[in-house]
Amino acid sequence: MNKPINFFKEKVDELKSKDLNWKLRILSSGSKPNCKVDGKEVIMLCSNNYLGLSEHPKVKEAAMNAIKTHGAGSGSVRAIAGNMDLHKELEETIAEFKGTESALYYQTGFAANAGFLPAFLEQGDLVISDELNHGSIIDGVRLSKAERGIYKHNDMDSLKQILEETEKKKYNKILIVSDGVFSMDGDIAPADKIVALAEQFGVFTYFDDAHGDGVLGKNGRGIANHFNVHGKVDIEMGTFSKAFGVVGGSLAGSKDMTEFAFNKSRTWLLSGSAPPATTAACTAALRVCMEEDELFTKLWNNTNYFKKKLKELGFDTGRSETPITPVMIGESSDAKKFSERLYQEGVFALPIVFPMVAQGKARIRTMITAAHKKEDLDKAIQAFEKIGKELKIIK
Ligand SMILES: Cc1ncc(COP(=O)(O)O)c(C=O)c1O
Numbered sequence: 001m002n003k004p005i006n007f008f009k010e011k012v013d014e015l016k017s018k019d020l021n022w023k024l025r026i027l028s029s030g031s032k033p034n035c036k037v038d039g040k041e042v043i044m045l046c047s048n049n050y051l052g053l054s055e056h057p058k059v060k061e062a063a064m065n066a067i068k069t070h071g072a073g074s075g076s077v078r079a080i081a082g083n084m085d086l087h088k089e090l091e092e093t094i095a096e097f098k099g100t101e102s103a104l105y106y107q108t109g110f111a112a113n114a115g116f117l118p119a120f121l122e123q124g125d126l127v128i129s130d131e132l133n134h135g136s137i138i139d140g141v142r143l144s145k146a147e148r149g150i151y152k153h154n155d156m157d158s159l160k161q162i163l164e165e166t167e168k169k170k171y172n173k174i175l176i177v178s179d180g181v182f183s184m185d186g187d188i189a190p191a192d193k194i195v196a197l198a199e200q201f202g203v204f205t206y207f208d209d210a211h212g213d214g215v216l217g218k219n220g221r222g223i224a225n226h227f228n229v230h231g232k233v234d235i236e237m238g239t240f241s242k243a244f245g246v247v248g249g250s251l252a253g254s255k256d257m258t259e260f261a262f263n264k265s266r267t268w269l270l271s272g273s274a275p276p277a278t279t280a281a282c283t284a285a286l287r288v289c290m291e292e293d294e295l296f297t298k299l300w301n302n303t304n305y306f307k308k309k310l311k312e313l314g315f316d317t318g319r320s321e322t323p324i325t326p327v328m329i330g331e332s333s334d335a336k337k338f339s340e341r342l343y344q345e346g347v348f349a350l351p352i353v354f355p356m357v358a359q360g361k362a363r364i365r366t367m368i369t370a371a372h373k374k375e376d377l378d379k380a381i382q383a384f385e386k387i388g389k390e391l392k393i394i395k
Pocket residue numbers: 108109110111113134136179183208210211239240241247248249
């Protein structure tokens with residue numbers, strides 16, 4: 001008889017036979033441009049640490065001090081005994097940074113999406129989602145009882161068509177939800193147009209600014225600031241795990257919205273609060289963003305330099321408008337080979353292959369940061385040129 005426990009081996013074997021299993025590399029240094037992966041010194045080109053803040057002395061110092069004053073853990077969920085002054089200070093700083101009335105901090109961005117969306121979206125509601133939205137939005141929507149509409153990626157005609165159809169049916173409330181920056185392609189949602197449609201049809205808007213926070217807008221204030229639609233986005237969701245270099249999620253908006261959110265989000269209510277070091281590091285990261293303008297100049301200079309060089313070599317960087325720079329390869333097997341060769345040449349960048357992206361759209365996804373030096377980028381570009389010619393991706 002087949003033992004129940006064999007389930008795992010069968011499933012893992014199946015993944016392996018289709019080459020769909022993750023092979024985890026080990027980082028044995030901080031997440032910085034020159035780091036150690038599987039024991040080898042490499043240039044890091046796939047970290048979301050866009051501003052290099054995970055290594056910033058003020059961010060590290062804040063984390064260490066918080067351990068000294070508040071200990072290693074919070075001891076509880078926020079709603080019981082784990083609501084520290086550090087959490088309150090962080091939320092006030094997020095609101096100050098975002099220019100909103102209020103903000104709420106979650107343990108992760110995933111927890112923010114998977115907690116808020118099902119709490120907000122009830123039976124009789126409609127959620128209209130971009131077809132390329134992040135998995136945490138998809139899971140949040142799946143947990144809700146609302147009806148779903150999917151519009152074509154960044155296609156305002158497609159969104160408008162769904163909104164027009166809603167006039168035939170009475171929904172209690174309607175929410176448009178979109179990533180701010182799309183993580184596979186690095187393109188930006190047209191938030192100004194989305195907000196205009198939302199105003200026209202009287203519906204809510206929610207932007208997941210995981211890759212826009214710390215990147216877009218003045219000193220990284222995000223997508224609403226970038227498009228100058230400040231105060232018109234109902235819910236700005238963000239994460240601290242990317243440009244801010246720490247971990248955690250956030251919602252920014254009105255005080256009523258955040259109060260509703262923490263009273264109703266199960267991921268917030270039923271999960272221990274973020275430890276003191278993490279919380280204090282997040283506050284410090286926001287302060288650094290507000291103080292150090294040059295980080296953003298470096299980020300965009302590096303991004304523009306890297307993209308220009310790749311394009312000059314003949315590479316296709318897709319529709320990227322941000323530091324997320326996909327280098328289009330085509331076949332999944334070629335993208336995997338490319339990534340492996342990059343590693344051999346001392347550059348760490350992973351392939352994104354089917355089913356994460358469509359068949360024939362496999363790519364190497366690179367992420368440029370403010371911390372990269374010109375020589376790091378030049379070394380990476382040389383490796384791209386060498387391997388691109390070797391694998392006949394460029395001439
Ligand atoms: C668009 C988007 N939303 C949400 C998340 C989840 O954020 P976190 O890492 O804070 O859980 C991610 C991270 O991969 C993301 O890319």
